[in-house]
Amino acid sequence: MRPVLIDCDPGTDDALAIFAALNSPDLEVVGVTTVGGNASLADTTRNALDLLEVCGRGDIPVWRGAAGPLSGEFTYAYEFHGAGGIGARLPAAASDARSGSADEAIAAAARRRPGELTLIALGPLTNVAVALGNWPELAGDLAEILVMGGALQVPGNVTAHAEFNIYNDPRAAASVFSSGVPVALVGLDVTTAVSIDRSADHWRGERSRTAVLARRILDTWYDTHPDFDRYDLHDPLTVAAAIDPGICEWRSGRLAVDSGDGPERGRTVLEDGDGSDRAAVGVDAVRALAVIGDLVQGG
Structure with missing residues (x-):
């Protein structure tokens, strides 16, 4: 099994991504770190704890x-x-987050599994940037950072250029992209092509706790968003790409981001040339939906 640490800001699609990771026979989730973003840090941390507890995985540290x-x-x-x-x-978890900070946890996990640990980052990259800033040697310990973020050849979802996670902390993204750790970017170029509507039969099974809870989360979301007819699976696709990279078409190069405060703040680019980074530029949406659906359904 591939050891992964999930850095996230739950978030509805983070919840589905966590379900997918927990149900995958190919991933060993060694920990979860939380960051503000979709919601406040207090809410994202409580959500992570509650999600793990309801999945019967309260043993995974947060x-x-x-x-x-x-x-x-x-x-x-x-x-x-x-x-x-x-x-x-x-349902509220009885447990609380562990003592110590997320950046310390990331560093410790990488040192325990040098060259093996993949970091799946589903929110702003602040925790990751702090860890790499405090311990630059971690660049040699992490196998890869898989990032849900960015918009290369499509419009952003916050501004014309910027995707939400990158826009929320472009300085952190710039720091991570320049750290030397191989980064795989799963951005809006592919995530907006993988979506479901409310009637998706494949998502209505009840064969596991994650299936029931996923349906409840999605039904609640649709109830409160009557003008939306589809739900994009940003974070679940990122987890699916960690399990089966062949779902996506990738282009290699060097990632960079506009970290200023001007109109192009958060704009992400993949520069041609030698580099250890890659970005998803295409996706087999039918295959991705099947993989994500099976993982979220579990059981």
């Missing part, structure tokens, strides 16, 4: 991370994700 970006404040997305960051009410 660490709190950054409440804000390297500079400024996060822009939250409660209007999209719903009350508390998920909308649907979850």
Whole structure:
């Protein structure tokens, strides 16, 4: 099994991604770190704990991370994700986050499995940037960072150029992209092509706890977003790409981001030439939906 640590800001699609990772026979989730983004740090941390507990995986440790970006404040997305960051009410976990910070947890996990650990980053990259800033040698310990973020050849979802996660902390993204760790970017170029509508039969099974909860989360989301007819599977596709990279078409190069405060803040580019980074530029949507659906359904 491939060891992974999930850095996230749950978030409805983060919840589905966590279900997919937990149900995968190919991934060993060694920990979860939280960051503000879709919701406040207090809410994302509580959501992570509750999600793991309801899945019967309260044994997986959770660490709190950054409440804000390297500079400024996060822009939250409660209007999209719903009350508390998920909308649907979850059974409350009895446990709390571990002591210590997310960046310390990332560093410790990488050192325990040098060259093996993949970091799956589903929110702003603040925790990852802090870890690599405090311990630059981690660049040699991490196998890869899989990032849900960016928009290369399509419009952003915050501005004309910027995707939400990158826009929320472009300085952190710039730091991570220049760290020397291989980064695989799964951005809006592919995630907006993988979506489901409310009637998706494949998502209505009840063969596992994750299946039932996923349906509840999605039904709540659709109930509160009557003008939406489809739900994009941004974070679940990122987890699916970690399991089966062949779902996506990749282009190699060097990732860079506009980290200033001008009109192109958060704009992500893949520069041609030698580089250890790659970005998803195409996706087999039918195959991706089948993989994600099977993983989220579990059982």
